[in-house]
Each structure stands twice: as structure tokens, then as C-alpha cells.
Amino acid sequence: MSIEQGKFVQKYDLLGCIQCGRCTGGCPVTVRTELNVRKFVNDTIDDNRLEELSEKPEIWDCTTCNTCAIRCPKGLDPFEVLLGLRSMRAEEGNIQPTARDALESMFNNGNPWGKPAAKRVDWMEGIEGVEKVRILEPGEKADVLVHTCCTAAYDPRIMPLAKNLVRVLEAAGVDYGFIGEEEKHCGSEARRLGEEGLFEYFDEENTELFGQYDVNRLVCLSPHCMNTFKNEYQNLNLPVTHYTELIAELIEDKKLELKNEIAAPVVFHDPCYLGKKNNVFDEPRYILSQIPGVEPLEFLRSRERSLCCEGGGGKMWVESESKEQRLAETRIMDAKDLGAKIVAVSCPFCLLTLEDALKVKGLEEEMRVADILELLGEAM
Amino acid sequence: MNVVVCVKQVPDTSDPDTEVHIDSSGRDVDRSKFSFVINDADNYAVEEAILLKEKHGGEVTVVNIGPETANQVIRMALAKGGDSAIRLEDEKFEFSDAVATARLLAAAVKDLGCDIVMTGCMASDDGYTAVGVALAQVLGLPHAAMVKSVEVVEEGKLKVAREIEGGLMEMIEIQTPCVLTIQTGINEPRYASFKGIRAASKKEIKLMDLAATGLSENEVGEAGSKSVMAQYSMPEIGELAEILEGDAAETSVKLAGILKDKGLV
Numbered sequence: 001m002s003i004e005q006g007k008f009v010q011k012y013d014l015l016g017c018i019q020c021g022r023c024t025g026g027c028p029v030t031v032r033t034e035l036n037v038r039k040f041v042n043d044t045i046d047d048n049r050l051e052e053l054s055e056k057p058e059i060w061d062c063t064t065c066n067t068c069a070i071r072c073p074k075g076l077d078p079f080e081v082l083l084g085l086r087s088m089r090a091e092e093g094n095i096q097p098t099a100r101d102a103l104e105s106m107f108n109n110g111n112p113w114g115k116p117a118a119k120r121v122d123w124m125e126g127i128e129g130v131e132k133v134r135i136l137e138p139g140e141k142a143d144v145l146v147h148t149c150c151t152a153a154y155d156p157r158i159m160p161l162a163k164n165l166v167r168v169l170e171a172a173g174v175d176y177g178f179i180g181e182e183e184k185h186c187g188s189e190a191r192r193l194g195e196e197g198l199f200e201y202f203d204e205e206n207t208e209l210f211g212q213y214d215v216n217r218l219v220c221l222s223p224h225c226m227n228t229f230k231n232e233y234q235n236l237n238l239p240v241t242h243y244t245e246l247i248a249e250l251i252e253d254k255k256l257e258l259k260n261e262i263a264a265p266v267v268f269h270d271p272c273y274l275g276k277k278n279n280v281f282d283e284p285r286y287i288l289s290q291i292p293g294v295e296p297l298e299f300l301r302s303r304e305r306s307l308c309c310e311g312g313g314g315k316m317w318v319e320s321e322s323k324e325q326r327l328a329e330t331r332i333m334d335a336k337d338l339g340a341k342i343v344a345v346s347c348p349f350c351l352l353t354l355e356d357a358l359k360v361k362g363l364e365e366e367m368r369v370a371d372i373l374e375l376l377g378e379a380m
Numbered sequence: 381m382n383v384v385v386c387v388k389q390v391p392d393t394s395d396p397d398t399e400v401h402i403d404s405s406g407r408d409v410d411r412s413k414f415s416f417v418i419n420d421a422d423n424y425a426v427e428e429a430i431l432l433k434e435k436h437g438g439e440v441t442v443v444n445i446g447p448e449t450a451n452q453v454i455r456m457a458l459a460k461g462g463d464s465a466i467r468l469e470d471e472k473f474e475f476s477d478a479v480a481t482a483r484l485l486a487a488a489v490k491d492l493g494c495d496i497v498m499t500g501c502m503a504s505d506d507g508y509t510a511v512g513v514a515l516a517q518v519l520g521l522p523h524a525a526m527v528k529s530v531e532v533v534e535e536g537k538l539k540v541a542r543e544i545e546g547g548l549m550e551m552i553e554i555q556t557p558c559v560l561t562i563q564t565g566i567n568e569p570r571y572a573s574f575k576g577i578r579a580a581s582k583k584e585i586k587l588m589d590l591a592a593t594g595l596s597e598n599e600v601g602e603a604g605s606k607s608v609m610a611q612y613s614m615p616e617i618g619e620l621a622e623i624l625e626g627d628a629a630e631t632s633v634k635l636a637g638i639l640k641d642k643g644l645v
Contacts, residue, residue: 093460093570100571107574108392108415116398118413197574 008044012081016074017041023068023078028308032324033061037068037078044081054085060096061320064192064313065272070304079313086194086314099193102317107198110184111150112317120181123152123159124166133166136177138212143175144246145215145238147229149222150185151348157355158348164377165221165243171380172255174246176219182209186220188228192314203233210238219246221373223273223280223347224312230278242274244346244372248283251290258379263293266375267340269331269354270306271347284346287372291379297338299331307331309357311349328357336363343369381436381532382494383429386443386485386515387422387457389450390505391415402612407475409612418453421500425562427569428530429498430461436532438495439463443488445473445481451585458580459572465583470590472597477605478510479518484600485511486518487593494557496538501526501561512561523559524552528566 009015017038024030024038035058043049053059059082068078089095090103102112110117124133136142146169152162169176187202206229210218217239220226230240250256266288274280281303288294301307309328310320332354335343343358345351348371355369391414393400403410418426429440442457442465444450454465466488473484489497497519499512509525516523528549529541542550543563554560572580590600602608624631639645 090571091573091576093572093576095571097568100569103571104417108417114395116392116395116413117415118399119397195573197576197578201574 003045006045006047008047008050008081008084011084012041012044013076014041014045014081016076017078018074020073022071022073026067026071028065028067028327029061029063029310029320032322032327033320034058035061037062037082040081040085041076041078044085050085050088054088056085057321059085060314060318061322062313063272063308063310063315065308066276067272067308070276083192083194086192087196088194090194090196095193096318098317098319099314103190103193103195103198106185106190107201111154112185112189113150113154115154117181117184120153120183121178123148123154123162124178127163127166130166130170134177135180136213136215139214140177141214142177143216144169144177145210145213145218146176146178147186147218147220147225148178148183149220149225149348151352152221153183155348155352157352160377161348161351161371161373162221164373167380168247168250168256168373168376171257172250174250174255177213177215179209184209186225186228188224188232189314189316191228191232192312193317194314199232203235207233207236210236217241219243221348223271223278224349227273227277242278242280242283242346244274244283244287245280247372247376248286251287256376256380258291258376260379261293262291262342262375262379263295264341265295265297265339266342266344267297267299267335267338268302268344269299269309269335269350270303271345271350272306272308272312274346275306276304284344284372287376288344291375294375297340299334299338301334307334309350309353311347311353316349316352326353326357326360328353329361332357332361332363332367335367336361341367342375343367344372344375345369346372381432381438381496382441382492383432383438384441384443384489384492384494384497385422385425385429385457385462386489386497386499386511387426387453388419388444388500388503389416389446389453390419390503392417393504394420402614406611406613407609416449416452418456419500419503419505421502421504421562421564423500423569424564424566425498425500426457426460426462427567428562429496430570431567432496432530432532433461441465441492441494443485444468445476445484452577454585455577455580455583456572458583459576460570462580463583465585466588467585468588468593470600472590472601472603475602475605475609476600477607478508478514479606480600480604481511482514482518483595483604484593485515487595488588489515490519496530496556497521497559499559499561501563509561512559516559519559521557521559522554523561524554525561526563527560528563530560530566 062082105114152158187199191199226242401410440462442462445468502509524540526543527540528543531539624634
């Protein structure tokens with residue numbers, strides 16, 4: 001059998017690789033793990049080695065931040081090879097119990113967190129100034145369909161983001177609607193954990209679910225959801241944007257008044273799935289610039305070079321074996337060196353991992369991590 | 381080493397935020413908002429059965445009493461390595477207690493010629509912990525309950541560990557065929573992928589109704605039960621606990637007094 005017919009060769013165009021090393025050279029996790037994606041691209045050419053390669057623990061260290069894909073001069077996606085190896089493990093059922101539990105919960109409860117589906121919209125209670133959040137009935141018409149994200153719906157730390165999003169939409173007079181109890185996982189993390197079949201299930205289910213509304217666009221709270229609906233769903237015919245893109249429009253159109261001051265040096269941390277994966281860099285910065293008192297700072301590693309927080313790529317459910325300092329901790333120390341008082345983010349995973357890192361480093365008195373939605377809530 | 385494993389589909393109450401409400405009849409809970417999953421202990425039993433098959437060969441048969449929605453749980457077990465399945469369904473089976481349930485399972489199992497029948501030690505919905513043991517009685521087989529490890533010593537003989545109070549392990553030898561009720565934590569259940577479960581849909585699930593079991597109406601359901609669900613109710617909130625003050629000598633005297641006064645000793 002010639003190598004051109006190799007399984008991974010065919011699927012990931014491995015013979016296109018020139019082994020230049022830009023992928024591994026740019027990979028942020030190489031400072032703390034054995035992961036060498038360039039080597040995996042080379043080794044997976046051999047079908048006979050796939051089983052053995054799929055057993056290597058470092059394939060779970062990849063955060064799918066997209067740096068390797070951006071840097072590859074041949075336009076390949078080296079990290080996809082690692083997802084392919086994860087897929088082999090998932091089909092065998094041989095994955096870490098935490099990943100197993102997350103995947104089973106996705107199917108049983110519509111979210112990876114083990115929380116009951118019946119409680120999907122409990123977060124909508126008690127929003128300041130909002131009597132009732134608008135939930136769409138099937139067939140109902142609205143301009144904007146909002147997808148909350150499982151983490152925002154169930155994690156008490158992230159619920160305030162969703163609540164503030166509602167406040168913003170109401171204040172700006174947006175014709176919006178939420179999905180309600182039927183809302184479920186986008187499938188992004190299912191795919192990152194190697195469960196292609198489960199991802200396809202969510203693709204089908206959600207495409208049908210969104211199809212029953214008469215809406216013009218889909219807006220997502222999380223860049224991960226946004227990315228998957230926009231770039232990975234097969235038949236979704238709806239424009240998809242992140243909330244920062246919508247809110248930037250609202251501010252430009254003078255529909256949102258930000259009158260309270262937040263007088264502080266603020267550094268924006270570009271989420272990988274918003275920035276590297278979808279080229280949305282300016283809108284979050286524009287929003288921050290419109291908040292009175294904000295002194296905008298920039299990390300040395302900003303925009304396409306943003307340092308991944310290690311929240312994506314299924315990392316919320318699979319721990320690395322490495323005992324070296326987490327990238328989120330490095331990022332927090334960078335913010336401290338910059339003199340930032342607020343690290344602004346626009347992704348639930350970034351918020352959780354960076355805030356954890358802040359606590360680990362004992363810097364809670366000096367700095368805080370806040371989502372742009374939280375800052376907007378304070379500024380409104 | 382042919383193994384039969386009995387699986388039950390139950391509401392998912394693993395999350396502490398899950399709300400459980402009694403329904404209008406008072407004899408059941410409102411199931412409209414639940415997600416349904418395989419009973420936790422049964423999941424461990426399935427894994428143990430598959431591990432035995434992988435080590436010693438043989439076949440694994442999955443048995444369930446339930447409606448068509450229970451196929452999800454059966455297919456997951458088949459995807460993990462089960463070979464065939466039997467599902468018992470009949471409206472006459474409703475409200476079966478542990479004994480009636482055991483009769484139903486026995487009817488499905490008795491002619492399969494297996495070496496081990498496994499059940500989970502306890503169901504997470506009713507918590508009776510009785511079906512496996514009752515099943516052994518109905519089948520006339522020896523049993524071990526709360527099993528934490530299974531080892532094949534030789535043809536016809538197993539060595540099993542039973543988890544008993546204080547975290548102690550009781551090691552026993554038991555002849556096959558036998559019934560084992562499996563305790564959680566005996567192994568780490570594998571994952572069954574979505575594609576794997578779909579592929580498992582091609583394996584046969586044999587259906588059995590009352591007639592197929594050969595049992596009479598009086599042996600199953602409420603009619604065949606020794607205990608009958610009368611009513612669910614929420615416990616009334618009583619008075620707060622009384623905290624006894626003082627050192628050990630003082631509080632023990634007070635406590636002894638309370639116990640005597642209430643006729644508890």
C-alpha cells in the first residue's frame with residue numbers, strides 16, 4: 001500500500017507538510033509539555049503506527065488554539081491530526097473518566113457539566129431591570145437569536161455575563177429572542193474531545209432547532225459556540241456572530257449609553273477562538289475604548305499572538321500531565337508586569353481559567369479578570 | 381464464561397440540583413423533566429461483564445425490563461461489547477416489586493445457560509437493593525452482593541470480594557452459575573461513542589411480553605408483588621435539632637436521659 005492511501009494522509013493532507021517546524025515553533029504549550037505537533041504530522045503518515053500514537057498522553061495537551069494552523073505555510077491544520085488521534089480513542093471508549101462524563105452529560109443533559117436540562121433557563125431569574133427574558137416560540141419572528149452557551153447557563157460565575165447580555169439587548173432596544181429550555185450544547189467541545197459522531201448529532205439537532213425560528217442572525221456569548229455554528233455546521237444558513245460584534249454595532253449606532261466610569265488600566269486578552277480562529281480583534285477593543293475612564297493596554301503577545309489560556313480544546317475536562325506553570329498563570333503575571341488592574345476577556349473559558357490563575361498567584365487584591373459583558377454592566 | 385447483565389433505565393438524579401416532584405397520583409414522581417440514564421451500579425456491572433468476556437471469552441447478554449425508550453440504555457451496553465439483548469415489556473409488569481421483578485428477569489434468564497448473572501447492587505431511583513438477591517432466590521442460585529472484585533479461579537468457581545461495613549472486604553469463593561450484585565467503583569466504565577451506539581442498533585433486541593415469560597398475571601406487576609407502593613410524600617419539616625452543651629461527661633448524661641425518657645432504650 002502506498003503512503004498516499006494512508007488514512008490520515010488522505011484526511012489531513014499530510015504529504016503537503018514540508019516539516020518546516022513553524023507549527024511546533026509557535027505552539028504555546030511546548031513550554032510545558034512533550035507535545036510536538038510537527039512530529040505527529042510526520043509519524044501519522046504510517047497507518048500502522050496510528051494505534052500507538054493515539055495512546056500518547058500529550059495528544060490531550062493541545063488546546064486547538066489555531067496557532068499552528070495560522071503559521072503553516074502550506075495551509076495545513078496540524079492540530080486536526082491530534083483530534084483525529086483523539087477520535088480513535090473516543091471510538092474505542094478509551095478516554096479519561098472526566099472526558100467520558102462530559103460527553104455522556106452532553107448527550108443525556110444537553111450540556112457537559114452534568115446539570116439537569118430542566119434547569120437550562122434558571123439563570124434568567126432576577127435580572128436587574130428586566131421582568132422577563134424573551135424566549136421565542138417555534139415559528140416566532142425576531143431579528144437576533146441568542147445562544148447562551150452551556151457554561152453561561154449553568155456556571156454561577158458565568159451566569160452574570162448572560163444576565164448582562166440581556167440588560168444590554170433590552171437597553172439597546174434589540175429585537176432579540178432566546179431559545180429556552182431546548183437550548184443545548186453546540187457540539188464544539190464534543191468534537192474537540194474526539195467525538196465526531198456526537199458532534200454530528202448536535203449539528204443535526206441544532207440546525208433543525210434554529211430552523212424553526214424566523215430570525216436574521218445568530219449571536220453567541222462564547223467564541224467556541226460561535227466558531228462551531230459559523231465554520232463547522234454543515235447546513236446552517238444563518239449569519240453567526242459573537243456578542244462583541246453585535247455590541248460594537250450597537251455602540252456605533254448610538255443605541256447603547258455607557259455613562260459610568262471605570263477608571264483603570266485595562267488589558268484585553270484575545271480569546272483564541274475569537275481572534276486567531278475568526279479574526280475578530282477590533283470590536284472588543286472598540287467597546288472597551290467607549291467605556292469612560294478605561295486606559296487601554298496591550299500585551300506584547302496580543303491579537304494573533306495571544307497566549308492561549310488553555311481553556312479550549314476540551315481542556316476543561318482533560319487535565320494535562322505536566323506540572324509546569326499553566327499558560328494562564330504566565331498570562332496573569334504578564335498583566336501584572338504591564339500594570340493592568342483589569343484583564344478583560346470575552347470568552348467564558350478565558351474568564352474561568354484566568355481567574356483561577358489570578359487566585360493561584362494570590363493577586364486578587366491587585367487585579368481582577370472581567371468579561372466585557374461585566375464591564376458593560378458596570379458602565380451602563 | 382457467558383454472562384447475563386441486567387440493566388435498568390432510571391432518571392438522572394446525579395446532580396444535587398435535580399428537582400424531584402411527586403406526581404398527581406401520589407404513587408410516582410413527575411418524570412416529564414428528567415433525563416434518563418443507565419442505573420449507575422448497572423453501568424459498572426456492564427463493564428465488569430465486558431472485562432470478563434475480554435479476558436475469558438464467551439458472550440454477554442443484556443436484559444432489561446422497560447419501554448422502548450430503554451433501548452437507549454440497552455444499545456449502550458451492546459456498544460460496549462454486549463452480544464445480544466432481551467427487553468421485557470408488558471403493561472401487566474407495572475408496579476412490580478423486587479420479587480415480581482426477579483420473577484420476570486428469571487423468566488428471561490433461566491434458559492440462557494449462563495455462568496454469571498450480574499445486576500447492579502442498587503437502583504438509584506427506588507434504592508431497594510433487593511432485585512439481585514431476590515433473583516438468586518428465584519433462580520435457586522448462590523449469590524454474592526456488593527461485589528467489588530471478580531476473579532475466575534477455575535472452571536465453575538469464582539473468587540469475589542464483597543464490600544461490607546467499615547470498608548472491609550469479605551473474600552469468598554462461589555460456584556457458578558451464580559448471581560452477583562455489583563457495587564460501584566469495581567472498575568472504571570468505558571465510554572460508548574455515539575457512532576458505536578448507532579452501530580449497535582443492528583444487534584438484535586429480543587422482546588418478551590407476559591405470554592413469552594410463561595408467567596401468570598398473578599406472578600407479576602402489583603398482583604404478584606409482596607409489597608405495593610402506597611404513597612410518596614415529602615417528610616414534614618420538624619423542629620430544629622437540639623444541641624447538647626457541656627463536656628463529654630455532661631452531654632452523655634443528658635443524652636442518656638433523653639433516650640430513656642423517649643423509651644428508646
